[in-house]
């Protein structure tokens with residue numbers, strides 16, 4: 262048996278889904294994969310593993326391995342391990358990342374590097390898939406290459422020995438193996454790469470037929486623009502390679518409602534969940550600002566929830582109610598919205614290691630599950646489209662769904678599904694004859710993720726309170742009908758606090774008796790080192806344009822209280838580089854910052870206004886935070902290179918954090934008189950020493 266060990270390390274599920282895909286495809290290729298989450302260290306042992314190892318590893322935070330890989334990474338990074346510790350291992354690694362982040366695929370790179378340092382050898386090239394342009398661009402060819410590399414490995418003398426060993430162990434009952442007939446080893450081309458020459462032709466006929474029925478000539482159809490629902494030649498006439506049908510594994514039973522209460526607490530979470538009332542809501546921007554920024558204060562006084570300035574926490578949010586109702590209606594399940602959902606694994610499923618989705622709580626109502634548990638806005642993956650094909654009755658619609666999940670249709674998938682952020686509901690509305698059962702949805706729609714927010718307060722300054730700020734995310738959906746949509750969490754929060762916001766003054770106190778304070782559910786985020794230095798005499802530089810100012814308000818409030826408590830203490834300089842668009846529209850916390858400055862807590866306040874050429878009263882004109890950093894390059898370099906200070910960057914990862922990073926390289930190079938490469942090394946060292954900290958998000 263050609264067995265390999267398959268480990269995944271995921272934060273949000275994509276690495277797991279890809280590993281499962283590899284596991285399923287392996288069978289048709291004549292391999293058997295032992296699939297485990299990398300955290301399940303009791304289920305595998307790399308010290309004694311002789312079969313090839315395949316890893317799928319994503320990246321989170323600021324170039325960190327996922328939380329599930331933390332223990333694994335810590336263990337392999339043990340400096341006392343000998344250089345040949347993994348000399349017996351042959352491995353292949355697929356890293357997942359997003360090139361918008363500074364440290365692309367760094368989670369995978371850390372593991373890859375360390376495995377090699379410990380003597381392990383790659384049996385296939387490492388892949389780095391980029392979520393920014395579509396993971397599948399790398400994932401699909403990498404998986405294809407994996408089969409070839411595994412085959413080569415097992416053909417080698419070492420591989421043959423492993424297989425013999427495996428067979429012996431299997432006959433001893435040590436390993437669970439599925440006997441595979443040799444002829445099945447070549448089944449792949451029939452199962453996985455289904456060539457649809459015939460169906461392609463038939464479906465083109467359907468298209469032609471439709472065109473004729475509609476009174477159009479065939480030439481007209483060919484000249485049409487492609488869209489989510491329509492393709493043009495050559496794709497419309499191509500033979501398609503479509504993915505294998507993902508094996509179904511869930512059986513859903515809808516039970517009459519029992520009348521019991523449900524609460525957000527039913528949402529599954531590994532972290533403790535706290536239900537807390539909103540005690541205040543303030544609009545920080547004026548009505549004519551480009552983005553609306555809100556501050557929300559939570560009353561945590563009756564809970565055990567605690568935080569330090571610089572921490573972030575999770576907000577558990579629901580999907581938009583009208584989208585949930587539309588989905589129920591479209592699935593013809595609106596009259597069963599209150600029914601309890603009971604799930605079982607299909608007895609005859611072909612899915613290996615099928616398990617119930619952890620994020621769907623037992624016995625909750627259908628409406629609750631669609632509202633609180635499933636990311637119904639998530640862009641459907643190709644495997645999901647493939648599953649939908651079999652529930653679509655109209656020939657033309659079926660063909661288009663096949664195209665969108667096929668290799669030949671990759672560009673159309675990227676354009677009309679991924680880049681357009683088409684949701685499941687968008688697809689179901691665009692393909693009216695598609696009527697999937699609930700089980701298929703529950704198999705494919707991912708968990709609704711809580712949204713993290715940075716604490717924008719200090720509990721020394723606001724005892725029993727936790728404040729955070731956010732921009733209400735708004736965008737136009739690019740699907741058939743263009744509609745204005747709001748971010749799932751920020752749109753919900755904005756509606757929730759609407760009645761608390763006072764017109765004109767924009768501030769409100771919920772406990773002032775005007776409105777009943779709504780409650781929200783939050784959970785702590787434990788892993789964080791974005792904290793003030795333990796030694797308050799260390800000088801710091803804070804860079805946070807827009808809502809990136811959030812943690813620094815907490816830092817400053819904390820420092821103000823410390824300075825009050827220790828009037829003779831030695832406190833290091835605090836620099837803040839803040840940026841916004843207009844001085845009079847979105848200068849967040851303007852009065853509070855000026856007060857900190859006046860008190861001497863904030864020693865240097867440098868503000869840039871990106872669309873206000875005449876403004877910038879605090880300093881010479883600078884468009885962005887990095888322009889202001891450049892204007893103060895000597896002082897910033899001195900804090901970092903001579904005074905052992907720290908620099909903190911918070912906010913947008915896409916552009917700002919990268920540009921600030923480049924500016925720091927530039928000023929270190931200039932001020933220290935070193936080459937760019939040397940300056941980059943210095944910055945990397947600062948990062949390692951946790952003196953250059955980022956809390957960034959795209």
Ligand SMILES: Cc1cc2nc3c(=O)[nH]c(=O)nc-3n(C[C@H](O)[C@H](O)[C@H](O)COP(=O)(O)OP(=O)(O)OC[C@H]3O[C@@H](n4cnc5c(N)ncnc54)[C@H](O)[C@@H]3O)c2cc1C
Nearest residue numbers: 573682712713714715730731732736748749750751811958
């Ligand atoms: C550690 C950490 C701390 C954070 N702190 C803060 C903070 O203090 N303040 C803050 O405001 N944010 C913060 N964020 C980001 C925050 O968690 C959310 O991601 C953000 O508020 C958007 O959430 P949402 O649910 O409203 O948007 P979502 O619905 O999740 O949308 C996310 C993005 O996708 C885009 N999008 C989604 N669907 C479509 C579509 N159909 N068409 C086009 N575009 C689409 C939207 O433009 C949006 O930007 C932080 C993130 C992290 C990781």
Ligand SMILES: NC(=O)c1ccc[n+]([C@@H]2O[C@H](COP(=O)([O-])OP(=O)(O)OC[C@H]3O[C@@H](n4cnc5c(N)ncnc54)[C@H](OP(=O)(O)O)[C@@H]3O)[C@@H](O)[C@H]2O)c1
Nearest residue numbers: 715806807808809841842871885912913916917956957958
């Ligand atoms: N802890 C965290 O990870 C955290 C905390 C808070 C916020 N965030 C995230 O950070 C993101 C951005 O925050 P925001 O929406 O508040 O910012 P924003 O309002 O969009 O922008 C703030 C300012 O930054 C400017 N800007 C644009 N491009 C820039 C660049 N390349 N370099 C420097 N400045 C630039 C903008 O200028 P112009 O528009 O005029 O170009 C504007 O003046 C959001 O996605 C938010 O979710 C993350």
Ligand SMILES: Cc1cc2nc3c(=O)[nH]c(=O)nc-3n(C[C@H](O)[C@H](O)[C@H](O)COP(=O)(O)O)c2cc1C
Nearest residue numbers: 272273274275276319320322324358359362365366
């Ligand atoms: C909060 C967050 C932080 C991320 N940080 C990085 C990063 O530093 N480097 C990177 O290459 N990708 C980063 N990514 C992108 C993810 O690695 C990428 O989307 C991946 O496909 C996620 O896979 P997963 O669902 O298995 O965790 C980040 C994604 C998120 C949501």
